[in-house]
Amino acid sequence: MLHPITTTHYLVLSAALLLIGTLGVLLRRNAVVIMMSIELILNAVNINLIAFSEHLKTLNGQVFAIFVITVAVAEAAVGLGILIALFRNKETVLIDEIDILKW
Amino acid sequence: MLDTVLFYSFALLTLVGAILTVSLRNAVHCAIALITSLAGVAGLFLLQKAEFLFAVQIVLYIGGITVLFLFVIMLVNLDQTAKQARYQRHWLVPLLAVIGTGGLFVGFLTRGRDTLALPAPGVAEAGGNIERLSDLLFHEYLVPFEVASLLLLVAIVGSVVMAKKRAD
Numbered sequence: 268m269l270h271p272i273t274t275t276h277y278l279v280l281s282a283a284l285l286l287i288g289t290l291g292v293l294l295r296r297n298a299v300v301i302m303m304s305i306e307l308i309l310n311a312v313n314i315n316l317i318a319f320s321e322h323l324k325t326l327n328g329q330v331f332a333i334f335v336i337t338v339a340v341a342e343a344a345v346g347l348g349i350l351i352a353l354f355r356n357k358e359t360v361l362i363d364e365i366d367i368l369k370w
Numbered sequence: 371m372l373d374t375v376l377f378y379s380f381a382l383l384t385l386v387g388a389i390l391t392v393s394l395r396n397a398v399h400c401a402i403a404l405i406t407s408l409a410g411v412a413g414l415f416l417l418q419k420a421e422f423l424f425a426v427q428i429v430l431y432i433g434g435i436t437v438l439f440l441f442v443i444m445l446v447n448l449d450q451t452a453k454q455a456r457y458q459r460h461w462l463v464p465l466l467a468v469i470g471t472g473g474l475f476v477g478f479l480t481r482g483r484d485t486l487a488l489p490a491p492g493v494a495e496a497g498g499n500i501e502r503l504s505d506l507l508f509h510e511y512l513v514p515f516e517v518a519s520l521l522l523l524v525a526i527v528g529s530v531v532m533a534k535k536r537a538d
Binding site for chain 1: 373374377381384385388389391392397400401404407408411414415418419420422423426427430431434435438439442443445446454455456457458459461464465467468471472475488489491492493494495502503506507511514518521522524525526528529530531532533535
Protein backbone atom coordinates (compact mmCIF):
# COMPACT_ATOMS: atom_id res chain seq x y z
CA MET A 268 0.00 0.00 0.00
CA LEU A 269 1.73 3.16 1.21
CA HIS A 270 5.04 2.94 3.02
CA PRO A 271 6.34 -0.16 4.76
CA ILE A 272 5.32 -0.29 8.40
CA THR A 273 8.07 1.16 10.58
CA THR A 274 8.35 1.61 14.33
CA THR A 275 7.07 5.16 13.92
CA HIS A 276 3.67 3.84 12.85
CA TYR A 277 3.37 2.03 16.16
CA LEU A 278 4.42 5.11 18.10
CA VAL A 279 1.83 7.25 16.36
CA LEU A 280 -0.83 4.63 17.06
CA SER A 281 0.25 4.53 20.70
CA ALA A 282 0.00 8.32 20.97
CA ALA A 283 -3.48 8.29 19.41
CA LEU A 284 -4.66 5.59 21.80
CA LEU A 285 -3.23 7.56 24.72
CA LEU A 286 -5.16 10.66 23.67
CA ILE A 287 -8.42 8.73 23.23
CA GLY A 288 -7.98 7.17 26.67
CA THR A 289 -7.30 10.58 28.19
CA LEU A 290 -10.48 11.91 26.59
CA GLY A 291 -12.38 9.06 28.20
CA VAL A 292 -10.93 9.77 31.63
CA LEU A 293 -11.67 13.47 31.42
CA LEU A 294 -15.06 13.49 29.75
CA ARG A 295 -17.15 10.59 31.00
CA ARG A 296 -19.35 10.67 34.08
CA ASN A 297 -19.54 6.96 34.66
CA ALA A 298 -16.74 5.77 36.92
CA VAL A 299 -16.60 2.29 35.36
CA VAL A 300 -16.05 3.79 31.89
CA ILE A 301 -13.33 6.01 33.36
CA MET A 302 -11.55 2.89 34.58
CA MET A 303 -11.89 1.34 31.14
CA SER A 304 -10.26 4.43 29.64
CA ILE A 305 -7.37 4.03 32.08
CA GLU A 306 -6.90 0.53 30.69
CA LEU A 307 -6.75 2.05 27.21
CA ILE A 308 -3.96 4.37 28.35
CA LEU A 309 -2.02 1.44 29.79
CA ASN A 310 -2.41 -0.47 26.53
CA ALA A 311 -1.08 2.52 24.62
CA VAL A 312 2.03 2.42 26.81
CA ASN A 313 2.37 -1.29 26.18
CA ILE A 314 2.23 -0.82 22.41
CA ASN A 315 4.98 1.75 22.72
CA LEU A 316 7.15 -0.56 24.84
CA ILE A 317 6.70 -3.51 22.49
CA ALA A 318 7.45 -1.39 19.43
CA PHE A 319 10.74 -0.24 20.89
CA SER A 320 11.53 -3.72 22.13
CA GLU A 321 11.24 -4.99 18.57
CA HIS A 322 13.16 -2.05 17.14
CA LEU A 323 16.14 -2.47 19.46
CA LYS A 324 15.92 -6.27 19.25
CA THR A 325 16.03 -6.55 23.02
CA LEU A 326 13.47 -8.04 25.36
CA ASN A 327 13.59 -5.45 28.12
CA GLY A 328 10.56 -3.69 26.69
CA GLN A 329 8.53 -6.87 26.80
CA VAL A 330 9.53 -7.53 30.42
CA PHE A 331 8.47 -3.99 31.27
CA ALA A 332 5.17 -4.61 29.48
CA ILE A 333 4.62 -7.76 31.56
CA PHE A 334 5.00 -5.67 34.69
CA VAL A 335 2.69 -2.99 33.32
CA ILE A 336 0.01 -5.65 32.72
CA THR A 337 0.55 -7.00 36.25
CA VAL A 338 0.13 -3.56 37.80
CA ALA A 339 -2.90 -2.89 35.59
CA VAL A 340 -4.58 -6.07 36.81
CA ALA A 341 -3.89 -5.20 40.46
CA GLU A 342 -5.09 -1.64 39.97
CA ALA A 343 -8.26 -2.72 38.19
CA ALA A 344 -9.12 -5.16 40.96
CA VAL A 345 -8.58 -2.69 43.78
CA GLY A 346 -10.20 0.17 41.88
CA LEU A 347 -13.32 -1.82 41.14
CA GLY A 348 -13.46 -2.92 44.76
CA ILE A 349 -13.39 0.73 45.79
CA LEU A 350 -16.10 1.45 43.21
CA ILE A 351 -18.31 -1.26 44.66
CA ALA A 352 -17.80 0.10 48.17
CA LEU A 353 -18.63 3.59 46.91
CA PHE A 354 -21.76 2.38 45.17
CA ARG A 355 -22.88 0.62 48.30
CA ASN A 356 -22.74 3.90 50.20
CA LYS A 357 -23.84 6.44 47.63
CA GLU A 358 -26.05 4.37 45.27
CA THR A 359 -24.43 5.97 42.24
CA VAL A 360 -21.36 5.57 40.07
CA LEU A 361 -21.63 8.94 38.37
CA ILE A 362 -18.71 10.97 39.52
CA ASP A 363 -20.36 14.35 39.66
CA GLU A 364 -22.95 13.05 42.10
CA ILE A 365 -20.18 12.12 44.55
CA ASP A 366 -19.70 15.51 46.11
CA ILE A 367 -19.55 15.02 49.87
CA LEU A 368 -16.23 16.83 50.11
CA LYS A 369 -17.39 19.95 48.29
CA TRP A 370 -17.61 23.05 50.39
CA MET B 371 2.23 -6.43 1.92
CA LEU B 372 0.53 -8.76 4.37
CA ASP B 373 2.36 -6.96 7.14
CA THR B 374 0.87 -3.64 6.07
CA VAL B 375 -2.66 -5.02 5.73
CA LEU B 376 -2.48 -6.71 9.13
CA PHE B 377 -1.06 -3.63 10.83
CA TYR B 378 -3.75 -1.34 9.45
CA SER B 379 -6.57 -3.73 10.27
CA PHE B 380 -5.35 -4.26 13.85
CA ALA B 381 -4.76 -0.54 14.23
CA LEU B 382 -8.25 0.22 12.94
CA LEU B 383 -9.72 -2.34 15.33
CA THR B 384 -7.83 -0.82 18.24
CA LEU B 385 -8.70 2.79 17.51
CA VAL B 386 -12.35 2.21 16.60
CA GLY B 387 -12.75 0.09 19.73
CA ALA B 388 -11.15 2.82 21.81
CA ILE B 389 -13.37 5.56 20.37
CA LEU B 390 -16.46 3.44 20.97
CA THR B 391 -15.32 2.70 24.54
CA VAL B 392 -15.23 6.38 25.40
CA SER B 393 -18.40 7.34 23.62
CA LEU B 394 -21.07 4.67 23.96
CA ARG B 395 -23.93 5.22 26.32
CA ASN B 396 -24.41 1.78 27.82
CA ALA B 397 -21.54 0.60 30.02
CA VAL B 398 -21.84 -2.99 28.79
CA HIS B 399 -21.41 -1.78 25.20
CA CYS B 400 -18.34 0.11 26.32
CA ALA B 401 -16.94 -3.09 27.82
CA ILE B 402 -17.51 -4.98 24.57
CA ALA B 403 -15.80 -2.18 22.64
CA LEU B 404 -12.91 -2.42 25.11
CA ILE B 405 -12.66 -6.14 24.36
CA THR B 406 -12.32 -5.46 20.62
CA SER B 407 -9.74 -2.77 21.28
CA LEU B 408 -7.70 -5.12 23.46
CA ALA B 409 -7.94 -7.81 20.79
CA GLY B 410 -6.52 -5.35 18.27
CA VAL B 411 -3.67 -4.58 20.66
CA ALA B 412 -3.00 -8.31 21.04
CA GLY B 413 -2.76 -8.60 17.25
CA LEU B 414 -0.27 -5.72 17.22
CA PHE B 415 1.82 -7.52 19.83
CA LEU B 416 1.87 -10.60 17.61
CA LEU B 417 2.97 -8.51 14.63
CA GLN B 418 5.88 -7.24 16.71
CA LYS B 419 6.94 -10.82 17.46
CA ALA B 420 5.92 -10.61 21.13
CA GLU B 421 4.20 -13.97 21.21
CA PHE B 422 4.11 -14.39 24.99
CA LEU B 423 2.57 -10.96 25.44
CA PHE B 424 -0.01 -11.73 22.77
CA ALA B 425 -1.17 -14.72 24.79
CA VAL B 426 -0.96 -12.87 28.10
CA GLN B 427 -2.94 -9.94 26.70
CA ILE B 428 -5.77 -12.21 25.60
CA VAL B 429 -5.88 -14.34 28.72
CA LEU B 430 -5.31 -11.63 31.33
CA TYR B 431 -6.76 -8.50 29.82
CA ILE B 432 -9.67 -9.82 27.78
CA GLY B 433 -10.31 -12.91 29.85
CA GLY B 434 -9.66 -11.32 33.22
CA ILE B 435 -9.99 -7.58 33.41
CA THR B 436 -12.93 -7.09 31.06
CA VAL B 437 -14.79 -9.98 32.71
CA LEU B 438 -14.14 -8.22 36.02
CA PHE B 439 -15.54 -5.02 34.55
CA LEU B 440 -18.64 -6.84 33.35
CA PHE B 441 -19.18 -8.35 36.79
CA VAL B 442 -18.91 -4.93 38.41
CA ILE B 443 -21.29 -3.41 35.87
CA MET B 444 -23.74 -6.16 36.70
CA LEU B 445 -23.30 -5.51 40.43
CA VAL B 446 -23.81 -1.77 40.25
CA ASN B 447 -26.81 -2.20 37.97
CA LEU B 448 -26.26 0.63 35.57
CA ASP B 449 -29.67 0.63 33.90
CA GLN B 450 -30.77 4.11 34.84
CA THR B 451 -27.26 5.38 34.44
CA ALA B 452 -27.55 4.58 30.75
CA LYS B 453 -30.43 7.02 30.47
CA GLN B 454 -28.56 9.94 31.94
CA ALA B 455 -26.00 12.20 30.38
CA ARG B 456 -22.82 10.51 29.24
CA TYR B 457 -20.42 13.39 29.37
CA GLN B 458 -19.57 15.81 32.12
CA ARG B 459 -21.04 19.25 32.20
CA HIS B 460 -17.70 20.89 31.54
CA TRP B 461 -16.65 18.95 28.48
CA LEU B 462 -15.31 21.66 26.21
CA VAL B 463 -12.08 22.54 28.00
CA PRO B 464 -10.84 18.93 28.37
CA LEU B 465 -11.70 18.25 24.74
CA LEU B 466 -9.79 21.33 23.60
CA ALA B 467 -6.89 20.42 25.87
CA VAL B 468 -6.59 16.91 24.44
CA ILE B 469 -6.95 18.16 20.87
CA GLY B 470 -4.31 20.77 21.65
CA THR B 471 -2.00 18.10 23.03
CA GLY B 472 -2.52 16.04 19.89
CA GLY B 473 -1.73 19.07 17.81
CA LEU B 474 1.41 19.65 19.85
CA PHE B 475 2.48 16.04 19.22
CA VAL B 476 1.96 16.43 15.48
CA GLY B 477 3.61 19.85 15.49
CA PHE B 478 6.80 19.06 17.25
CA LEU B 479 7.17 15.65 15.65
CA THR B 480 6.90 17.00 12.11
CA ARG B 481 9.02 20.01 12.90
CA GLY B 482 11.79 18.04 14.58
CA ARG B 483 11.63 14.99 12.35
CA ASP B 484 15.25 15.31 11.21
CA THR B 485 16.67 15.48 14.71
CA LEU B 486 14.47 12.82 16.27
CA ALA B 487 16.18 9.73 14.97
CA LEU B 488 15.25 6.40 16.43
CA PRO B 489 18.20 4.49 17.90
CA ALA B 490 20.00 2.09 15.62
CA PRO B 491 18.24 -1.23 15.31
CA GLY B 492 19.87 -3.97 17.31
CA VAL B 493 20.96 -7.43 16.36
CA ALA B 494 18.48 -10.24 16.81
CA GLU B 495 19.43 -13.05 19.16
CA ALA B 496 18.70 -16.69 18.73
CA GLY B 497 16.11 -18.63 20.66
CA GLY B 498 12.39 -18.59 21.07
CA ASN B 499 10.48 -15.71 22.59
CA ILE B 500 9.35 -17.44 25.77
CA GLU B 501 12.76 -18.97 26.48
CA ARG B 502 14.57 -15.67 26.17
CA LEU B 503 11.86 -13.81 28.05
CA SER B 504 11.94 -16.24 30.96
CA ASP B 505 15.74 -16.08 31.03
CA LEU B 506 15.57 -12.33 31.36
CA LEU B 507 12.70 -12.39 33.83
CA PHE B 508 14.28 -14.87 36.21
CA HIS B 509 17.85 -13.64 36.01
CA GLU B 510 18.07 -9.88 35.58
CA TYR B 511 14.54 -9.03 36.66
CA LEU B 512 14.09 -11.44 39.54
CA VAL B 513 13.57 -8.78 42.19
CA PRO B 514 10.84 -6.93 40.24
CA PHE B 515 9.22 -10.29 39.61
CA GLU B 516 9.04 -11.07 43.31
CA VAL B 517 7.87 -7.55 44.10
CA ALA B 518 5.13 -7.98 41.48
CA SER B 519 3.93 -11.11 43.22
CA LEU B 520 3.90 -9.21 46.51
CA LEU B 521 1.90 -6.45 44.81
CA LEU B 522 -0.64 -8.98 43.60
CA LEU B 523 -0.98 -10.38 47.12
CA VAL B 524 -1.60 -6.90 48.47
CA ALA B 525 -4.12 -6.25 45.70
CA ILE B 526 -6.00 -9.46 46.46
CA VAL B 527 -6.25 -8.70 50.17
CA GLY B 528 -7.11 -5.07 49.50
CA SER B 529 -9.86 -5.73 46.99
CA VAL B 530 -11.47 -8.36 49.22
CA VAL B 531 -11.43 -5.95 52.15
CA MET B 532 -12.85 -3.13 50.02
CA ALA B 533 -15.63 -5.10 48.47
CA LYS B 534 -16.97 -7.18 51.28
CA LYS B 535 -19.90 -6.03 53.35
CA ARG B 536 -19.15 -4.75 56.78
CA ALA B 537 -20.28 -7.00 59.55
CA ASP B 538 -22.60 -4.48 61.17
